[in-house]
Amino acid sequence: MNIKALLLITSAIFISACSPYIVTANPNHSASKSDVKAEKIKNLFNEAHTTGVLVIQQGQxxxxxxxxLARASTEYVPASTFKMLNALIGLEHHKATTTEVFKWDGKKRLFPEWEKDMTLGDAMKASAISVYQDLARRIGLELMSKEVKRVGYGNADIGTQVDNFWLAGPLKITPQQEAQFAYKLANKTLPFSQKVQDEV
Known part of the structure; x- marks a missing residue:
């Protein structure tokens, strides 16, 4: 799985107010360059007739x-971005391997691309929810809750249903927190083995 590409996508979607990180302009760029970049990105959202925020984490x-910009510190369900932590927990606790093939059950899926056998890597690239729901059920509610709290992921509340808390709640995270998480994963500083972080 290409973590740099995933980091960029994750940052764009959900990228914390309660963090030690500095939220500021990059000191290596002049104010005018930063302003021009900010205006260009703002205009991209405007041209798409939508509202949004892009949060980029570089060091601290x-x-x-x-x-x-208020969205950066607003909590949302993590949705597909939770696949990263789901995979980390599953691999760390030997609930799956990177080479294991999750068999498609033959049921119609939201997208035709999901209607096939897939590894965790294939499923992450395709954002195939059913594979990661399968993995979450293997992990189980107790271990999942313990690990989400241990990592300090968002509000760390997964509720009582192990296979949809990241899609429907109660788990929520801010885009700023999500950017920090993805940055730590990219730099292999999360509380998981180096091997597992490399695999994800």
Whole structure:
């Protein structure tokens, strides 16, 4: 799985107010360059007739761009971005391997691309929810809850249903927190083995 590409996607979707990280402009760029970049990104959201925020984490510095900057510190369900932590927990606790093939059950899925056998890597690239729901059921509610709390992921509340808490709640995370999480994964500083972080 290409973590740099995933980091960029994750940052764009969900990228914390309660963090030690500095939220500021990059000191290596002049104010005018930063302003031009910020305006260009804001205009991209405007041209798409939508509101949003892009949060970029570089070291201990975060930058937010877009036309609704308040979203950066607003909690949302993590949705597909939770696949990263789901995979980390599953691999760390030997609930799956990177080469294991999850068999398609033959049921119609939301997208035709999901209607096939897949590894965790294939499923992450295709954002195939059913494979990661399968993995979550293997992990189980007790272990999943313990690990989400141990990592300090978002509000760390997974509720009582192990296979949809990241899609429907109660788990929530801010885009700023999500950017920090993805940055730590990219730099292999999360509380998981180096091998597992490499695999994800």
């Amino acid at each position: 510095t975060q930058q937010s761009y877009g036309n609704d």
